[in-house]
Amino acid sequence: MEVECIPFKETGYFSQLICDYLEQKKELSPFFNRYPVPGNFGDQIKEKATNYPKEHREVLVNSLKDQYKGVEVSKATQKNIDALENETSFTVVTGHQLNLFTGPLYFLYKIISAINLAKKLNKEHPDNHVVPVYWMATEDHDFDEINYFNLHGKKVLWNKKASGAVGRLPTDGLDEVYGIFASELGNLGLTDKLKDLFKKAYLEHDNLTDATRYLANALFGEAGLVIVDGDNKELKKLLVPYAKRDIFDYTPYEKISETIEALGEVSPDYTIQVNPREINYFYLKDDLRERIILKKGKYHVINTHIDFSKEELLQELETYPERFSPNVVARPLYQEVVLPNLCYIGGGGELAYWLELKSYFDEVGVTFPMLMLRNSALLITEKQSEKVAKMGLHVSHLFMKQHSLINKKIRDISNIDIDFSPQKKLLEEQFEYMYELVEKTDKSFLGAVKAQEVKQKKGLDHLEKRLLRAQKRKLKDHVVRLTDLQNELFPNKSLQERQLNFSEIYLEMGEDLIPLLLDALDPFSKDFIVLKHQ
Template identity: 70%
Template sequence: MDVACIPFKETGYFSRLICDYLDQKEDLKPFYNRFPQIENFQDQIKEKEANFPSRRRAILVDAVEEQYKGLQVSELTQENISLLGDTKTFTVVTGHQLNLYTGPLYFLYKIVSTINLTKKLKETFPDYNFVPIYWMATEDHDFDEINYFNFKGQKVQWNKEASGAVGALNTEGLEAVFQTFSAGLGNSTSAEHLKNLFQAAYLEHNTLTEATRFLANALFGEFGLVIVDGDDSNLKKELVPYAKQDIFENIPFDLVTTSINGLSKVSTDYKIQVNPREINYFYHKDGIRERIVGKDGNFEVSNTDIKFTKQELEKELEQFPERFSPNVIGRPLYQEIVLPNLCYIGGGGELAYWLELKAYFNALEVTFPMLLLRNSALIMTEKQNGKVEKLGLKIPDLFLKQNSFINKKIREISNIDIDFAPQKKHLEEQFEAMYKLAEETDKSFIGAVKAQEVKQKKGLDALEKRLLQAQKRKLRDHVIRMTDIQNALFPNRSLQERQLNFSEVYLEIGERLIPNLMESLDPLAGKFLILKD
């Protein structure tokens, strides 16, 4: 693939907070550890090496090997699992929900970014090993967020009554989804591969966790990806001391709240992604996952009759750690406790809430990972690229809001000049003389002069707008072709990666898709990428 790029801030699709982070704004530096540049990883390695108990490695390896039982594993993945036991091995992690058939296209970008960063690290620091990790969000209970994917402009949805952690959901009902999906795929070689992959993942496994692990392994196992499920009793035993500090001392509530206030002082434009609760754990048992709340010195599980005294809850935590599920505030800490991790790779929204957590990590003496914005990309097929070139469109212009995009292009191709900026400047110069005259004669006339200036500028704006509309009608066919290609590349006026499922691109590109992404996505590029097939 040919690769072009555009700064993230020029796309119009990334928040002020993330753009400031990428610019390494000075006021944001207290909220992260080290910026993800290759030369900064040396110190991150040393810090994590000194701060990660070696005994946790054996626990991690045993847990992952148990989770992989019955799954066909590539030699590279098996080697990486074994390497996790080595004190010279570190991880790079991305996490994602268990979206049906991977959900949005950016699922692939997250994992490719993660794998490619481990390769870069190995090249730079050959004395160490680096393992790419996909942390499955099996304990999330937001079924409505993950029960569909978009395909050819339609929502392919799994209609099912669901509660509790999504990873434990059985896969009943996905046969109907498969039939719907298959009907729109056609009979090409690529279509048959997509059908077989869906069938093997979802119709031959009992739970959503098993299906997602199979799918991610089928797509990325050959590149050494290791998939970790945090819903694991042995791993959660390591979380117990930290969970106690959350549940009984409310440490993250106070520290994260302070960090949120600090971020708000840096800029009022920063959107706060998540707010901490006094207790950031759910009770997770027998198909329920409900919040633990304190009440009058005791504890209750929301929407149930389950109650505990402090002593009873502490005993429950010690005996059954798997019944305690961290929320969005607690999960990052859990991940960094059980993994020898250096860097977390996520989207803008994820990094926004990670930036709230550093003081919390510091207080618990857990190394805060480097935070890397995942690769974002726009894939253009050969046919789409041909249309863009034929229309004489510039890549940055495609990211404009559609009305601005059309107006800018109409001005460029029109055989008359529909830019009244010179006239407006001339008008302002004329009114400067009138303001001076009013100032010297009667200052009360300044308001009248101002009103007249505003009126005449509005008149020029209206005339400019009418001329543009006339040219749009005259160039109607060109406008239609422009909007068609922009709508194809930005479905629903959104980034392609947030709307399309990988299957739609796979139909066009075929088995070259993932190898091409592996070759084209540079995790440290620091820019939005345009990939031309």
């Protein structure tokens, strides 16, 4: 497999905040602990070792053993679970929703980033043992975000009325999805293995948590992945002191609000990913997951008739911690309280909200993890790569917005130079002279001169666009071939990894897919990877 690298900032798909973070912009240093380069992990290990209670480790290991009952555990995963009993063992973690049949392709990239990071750290720090962890978002309630996956440009959808935490949803109705999936796959090549994987995961397990655990374990168990379900009473007990500070003292609301303001002062271009609430917990019970708010002196569960006094809510939290579900702001703290974790691996949007959280972690005395951008990749066949070359393009050009790419290609192959930049520059120079003249004579004409400049520039822009459209019609065949290729590799004008399901690539590459990704993706890379395969 041939590997090509494109800097993240040159792809056009990553925010200014993330690009600045990757470049370790000094103004961002207050918002993270240590940058994830190999030399920084030793100090992170030392800090976490002094900040992670032994009793938390015991609860974690016992909970994992309980969660893995009835699961076929690989030797590598069992070794990692057992290793977590030792105070010299730590984790690197990624998290993801329980997307149907893994959802988009980057589900694989997240987990592979964690697995490869653990491998590298185990070589660098032989006195420690680092375990890759996938934290399942079992308590999420956004069913519409996870109830489908794309295959061959079609949406395979699980039609179901759902409420409450998605991990608790029964898998009834997925036999119909399997029928659609199997029909779309047909009966050629590697389809039987994919059908069998779907069937065993979703038709032989009673709820979405167990189905997703089976699927992730089947794909990555041999690589030693450990899967954690946070919807667990014993683990939630560890969260109780922090939940109290959130619900009754508004600690995260205050600290994160301050951080958001501070980020805005660094750059107005930084988009705030999440805003904290005064209370960042849901009440979780059966098929119910609704926010807790303070209303008229009572702690009210919205969209219900459930109310608690402060004393009653404290009692409920102490007695039934499993009924309190952290939101997107509180969940990262829960994860770091539960795990002896060194690093969180996530996408750009995730890292953006993690950067809002450090002051909150500092306030409650929990070590803030290192933050690593997960690997991103574009998988391209040799045939597609040849098409790119024949068009006189580089793969990096395909990351451009489609209209910009077409305009570039038209200009490249046209025998007419349809670029009025020199004319615009000349026009600006002429108007500079006119501005100087007006300054010396009558400044009241400045507005009229400016209006004339704008008008003439717009005229040039309009003419340039008309000529480009004319050339596009003339060179229609080139445009069609180019747009067809870009649409293949960037479906729905988005990154391939956000649209395609792994099954589509598996049909091309088979069982080589995951081993090749494990071999090709480097978690320390600052580049978007292009992987060329047969």
